[in-house]
Amino acid sequence: MAGLKQVQRQTGVALWRQIADRIREAIGNGAYDETGMVPPETVLALQFGVNRHTVRSALAALAQEGIVRAVQGRGTLIERKERLNFPITRRTRFTAGIGDQARETRGLLLDEAQEEASAEIARWLGLKQGEQVIRLETLRHADRRPVSKATSWFPAERFAGIGEAYRKHESITKAFAELGLADYIRATTEVTAAHAATADLADLELTPGAILLIAKAMNTDLDGVPVQYSISRFAADRVQFTIEN
């Protein structure tokens, strides 16, 4: 588990960024829980086989993210460490899934629009291409930290006013309930990973090079009729998915 931590040169990814990513990950995995501190700069420099100044650049980046805080004379303290678990089941709901792990969850409506369904959206929602759909851009927080950004599409006819309902309740489940859909089922989830797009970086408070876990999900009502298709982007260092079969 220990061993020489390695980085690669001349790959277009600066050493300080590789090291920052590794340390962030190690913190997330609880590697430094005993001391609550990152090892001294000289030790890290030795471990990664780089100059101490390079390690300092990495730690400066992590300090900028609010993950560590350096104290002269003492060391570099771990400020924040989180990895939420997000279960994916037939009853997957964001708020309920995260709810027991965070004191407070919020759902922000960033944008709302009615538009014609693209071929892909139409396929997922069982509509014809060009039929009207409502698109919501939402940003979900847990304990005041952004966790995921999602784009969702709903059949416009059936769910007119869902934007307003979401803005009020800050929850898809409650918005559905207000519009007469008491229950729904997660039918399909596709999971991929990718580098974050610029637009998502800012909202999720990430730095470039950061990784997103991307879940493309389709929900149906109890009769199996599609009610929602969504593409959710999660900050990979803050979330893991669990699939229980």
Place this chain on the structure above:
Amino acid sequence: MAGLKQVQRQTGVALWRQIADRIREAIGNGAYDETGMVPPETVLALQFGVNRHTVRSALAALAQEGIVRAVQGRGTLIERKERLNFPITRRTRFTAGIGDQARETRGLLLDEAQEEASAEIARWLGLKQGEQVIRLETLRHADRRPVSKATSWFPAERFAGIGEAYRKHESITKAFAELGLADYIRATTEVTAAHAATADLADLELTPGAILLIAKAMNTDLDGVPVQYSISRFAADRVQFTIEN
């Protein structure tokens, strides 16, 4: 979908690498399927807002990976494009899951060892810490391209000789069968994403900064007794997971 492709400066990730990652992703998503070619360098330079030489660095990297091939006077042709779908269900098996999408799958045994179960492994396999387990390091290919690298643990007493059986059959399912376990069930899967570790980069033929989809999975026999715990690392640009509920 079109719009200005964006890259960020002074983030420790070189522009040419960001651009290479975006283009690789776009190719994987079928963005250039109509022409079978990447847009001209000057067009890409305009789209990304960088100098043509920077785009050339990105394309050179992709050519190195064997994804594109530049032909003077014509353009830059797409050589390879793949994204396998990996379904996660109660009956998840690598070979069967990928089998219908690739002409040929292989499973290579990189390493085998018998060791004492760590606290985590023991918990997953329902053993006591320190009990003997067999660890296999395997590398799985589809159509001669590496797809995933996995570390698996098995209770040593019950599955003595599983390394040899895997080496022979190149399949966990068949190795289990040889040892008297005719059927098994995927009980739990945890999905995360992370930057690839150096050791995995080489085996999976990836470049640093590349993303892994990581699946931590536990399989049980039909009585619910754990038979395998594994951590599989997939090249994120070649694979997606599908969870059907």
Place this chain on the structure above:
DNA sequence: TTCAAATGTCTATTGATATAGACAACTATA
């Protein structure tokens, strides 16, 4: 054959990245 469009090559310059060394400033503890 001609020409537009595309990739290939070269030179030059600037800023970011990484290394190296020296020393200052601060903290906790013996």
Place this chain on the structure above:
DNA sequence: TATAGTTGTCTATATCAATAGACATTTGAA
């Protein structure tokens, strides 16, 4: 109150990353 251990700051140097411009070479179509 020393002192070891830690982070903070400064200078200097070499290499990588990015931009800029000019021109050569190849291809495919008019």
